Amino acid sequence: MPRTHSQPMTPLSMRQLLLISAIDDNGSLKRASELIGMSQPRATKALQEAEEITGTKLFNRTNRGLNPTHAGESMIRHAKTILSQLKEMEEELRTASDSGWAKLRIGTIMGAVPYLTETISTYLRRFPRTSFEILEDTSVELFRQLDRGMLDLIIGRSSMIATPQLYHVTAFHDERLAVVANPAHPLIGRTRVRLTDLEDARWIVYTAAMPMRLLLEQEFRQAGLGMPRGLMETRSALTTISLIQADPNTVALLSSDVAAFFVNFGMASVLPMHLRSKSEPYELITRRSVELPPHALAFIEDLVAGATTRL
Structure with missing residues (x-):
């Protein structure tokens, strides 16, 4: 009954x-x-x-x-x-009975990885007896893991879900974008590169419907161009940089934080391009129904403070 x-x-x-x-x-x-x-x-x-x-x-x-x-x-x-x-x-x-050790489970989208690692480094200087579990994935998958209690907090975008009212959402860092290429790319050295110059390039892109993919499609539409064919789709930063290293003619749209990391190690170069589309900011997201432990709240404070310092 x-x-x-x-x-x-x-x-x-x-x-x-x-x-x-x-x-x-x-x-x-x-x-x-x-x-x-x-x-x-x-x-x-x-x-x-x-x-x-x-x-x-x-x-x-x-x-x-x-x-x-x-x-x-x-x-x-x-x-x-x-x-x-x-x-x-x-x-x-x-862990409470094991000399005060604590654990944090954090999910992040690819673009925020360098920013997250900086925050972890700062946090560990204050709280060295902390272990971390980090998951890098799309916002959709991160929300799925957050809902199932597998993560304490995520860095992602609430625009990717239908029920943002179930979460505490704090926008804390604007994402800037950059087009990167192999240091041997034929356009490296130019003072300015236009999208028309890359119309026939081999693009490494996010999978369909992901925010960064949508931004790239918007850039091509605004320029009156069709989206290039022969795309290489991946959600992995490691795969992206490996493909760029393997072929001097490949290019990719990445967050400026990720791009700077690759550039600093000589693995890629940023093309001098002006992008009209604006990306959504990174958001710190937790479940409203869950009370976070003190060590998680302390980490959130470091994350937000780091964003303020960068402004």
């Missing part, structure tokens, strides 16, 4: 939360039950009971396994958050 909204929901058991999370990870009730040490008949019953408790279907059976419904996606997100918070609590208790 479906549960009415006026009825309080009976809490799910830890086993049910583990099962729901494992089904999402594996797409199979059989593999999920094996992973958490539960017999398949018992797992089937546990899932049925979870659906009775929530009053809705959580998974659809398909030829490819179990796919979550909209309600199931919500349940998975909350289950993973709860499990992650329990794991985080265990780590905090262990």
Whole structure:
């Protein structure tokens, strides 16, 4: 019998939360039950009971396994958050008794990596007994990991999600852009380079719909040019610089912070171009529903203070 909204929901058991999370990870009730040490008949019953408790279907059976419904996606997100918070609590208790060590889990988009590493270096001078776990990915994936409790905070862009009201969002650093090329590129040495000069170049770009990719497409439209063909798409800074190193004719649009890092080590040169499009600022993002520990708040202070110093 479906549960009415006026009825309080009976809490799910830890086993049910583990099962729901494992089904999402594996797409199979059989593999999920094996992973958490539960017999398949018992797992089937546990899932049925979870659906009775929530009053809705959580998974659809398909030829490819179990796919979550909209309600199931919500349940998975909350289950993973709860499990992650329990794991985080265990780590905090262990580190608290281990001479005051702390851990921070941070996600960042590629453009902010140099800025983040500077902040970490500053922070460690004040709090050396801190370990870090750093994930570099797109804003969309970082939000996914933040929602699941796998990260404490992220540096990304809230424009990439539909529910920014669920987060504390602080814009703290404007991103500037630069077009970089191999130091042996034929246009290196010019006092000015126009987009028309790079119309036939081999461009290394972000995947479709990513902010920096959209900015590049906008630049070409404003110049009355079509987007070049033969693009090389990647989300990896290492892949980008490796491709630039391998071919003198390749170019890429990067954040000026990342570009400066490569230039300082002689791996790339910045082309003297004027870009009309403006990038969105970096944003510091945390979940409203989660109270951060003191060491995370201290790191946020360093991050924002560093941005102010750079202005």
